[in-house]
Amino acid sequence: MIPQSTIDRIIDAANIVDVVSDYVTLRRAGASYKGLCPFHDDKTPSFSVSPARGVCKCFSCGKGGNPVHFIMEMEQMNYVEALKHLAKKYGITVEEEQMTDEQRQHLNERESMFAVNEWAANYFSQTMQNHQDGRAIGLAYFRSRGFRDDIITKFRLGFCLDAPNAMSDEAKAKGYNEKYLIDTGLCVKRDNGTIYDRFRGRAMFPWVAVNGKVVAFGGRVLDARTKGVNQKYVNSPDSSIYHKARELYGIFQAKKMIAKEDMVYMVEGYTDVLAMHQCGIENVVANSGTALNEAQIHLLHRFTNNITLIYDGDEAGIHAATRSTDMLLAEE
Ligand SMILES: [Zn+2]
Known part of the structure; x- marks a missing residue:
């Protein structure tokens, strides 16, 4: 629950011209602004923004509304997500109210898991671009499949080195807690309590959820080991931030x-x-x-x-x- 006072602050701060301008090039037309509609294939500038009324509207497809409606449509977010998106843009802190300690703990755990996944996606990508094995094995694989660099970047593709703890040692050195490496499934815990990197030696495909957060990874086994292997891909196990059956890749x-x-x-x-x-x-x-x-x-x-x-x-x-x-x- 976002307190009403915070919602009011966000709505007061969100300037419709400013918000729309992040997505649409606007030109002044009298008291309002016009641009190409971002919601349909617009040939003439059908999209009108009224700073006086704080709303926008497409005169062709009818979409628009206040800044929150615009962000909901543009980013395909729900109301609360759109409010938080605008709060971030305008530097407004959203303090959610009436959370129990247990809820807060749960939220912190989820945030920690998202944080380690985000770090890992960057790490795998950097490893593939900069490490000798990353380039020779991971990048070579994607190139051999014909994928261009812009696609590799867009999908944040990467490589996990073929060593038991290359990734996890680096993560711990950066201050990430081993618990979250295990909870996210990036690492597997052995019976003796030690851990190893689940995706070692694999080409990495991060799963990015609809809200932009990295929730899981798919890893494809490479080189000679693909021969006779029936399961080429390994996925992150389900966790409190990832339910495979509810997600869609891409x-x-x-x-x-x-x-x-x-x-x-x-x-x-x-x-x-x-x-x-x-x-x-x-x-x-x-x-x-x-x-x-x-x-x-x-x-x-x-x-x-x-x-x-x-x-x-x-x-x-x-x-x-x-x-x-x-x-x-x-x-x-
Ligand atoms: Zn339109």
């Missing part, structure tokens, strides 16, 4: 374009998502390795009612497509 990078195109492509795996982006198709997600389920459908429903399934042409893919179609129809 949702963060796709959400704006899904809303804009009012359509989403659903593909099978990580590299399908990357390949589509590389071709300029950005409204795409993968339900990587899980059967499509209701929670994932509800997540997509926030952005669009239209979905196109592109699964592999093998028996498993055809089966998944017919099953998923029935579920999508059932969820309208």
Whole structure:
């Protein structure tokens, strides 16, 4: 719960011209401003912003509203997320009220897990770009698959060195608590109490949730070890910040374009998502390795009612497509 006094401060601070200008180039037109609508494929400037009234509106598609409505639509956030987004922009501290000690502890634990995941995503990316093995093994793999550097950067792809504790030692040296390395699944605890890096020797695909936070990782085994290995990918286990069955890979990078195109492509795996982006198709997600389920459908429903399934042409893919179609129809 955000206290009403804080909500009032945020709404007072949020200047509609300022907020919209982060996304749209505005030109003054009399008492208002005009620009190309960010919500539809606009050829003429249909988007009008009224500083006097504190609102914006597209005269073609009708979308707009006050700064909070604009951010909700633009960032595909709910009301509270949009308020927090604006609070951050204007340097307003949001003190949530009436939390018990237990709730606060839980919140701190989640924040600590997000923090270590965020650090790890950067570490894996830096390792792949700067470490000799990272370049020779990880980067070479993505390049051999034909992925461009801009796609590697956009999806924060990386590499975990093939050593039991290369990542975890670095994390601990940076002050991250071993507990959160285990809770996030970045490390596995042995029976004797020591830990090792779960993803050692793997190409890394961070899972970024709809709110932009790194919630998990997928790791693909590389080199000769792929021969005879039936499971090429290892995923983070479910945790208090990650429920595989509720997430969709690529949702963060796709959400704006899904809303804009009012359509989403659903593909099978990580590299399908990357390949589509590389071709300029950005409204795409993968339900990587899980059967499509209701929670994932509800997540997509926030952005669009239209979905196109592109699964592999093998028996498993055809089966998944017919099953998923029935579920999508059932969820309208
Ligand atoms: Zn519009």
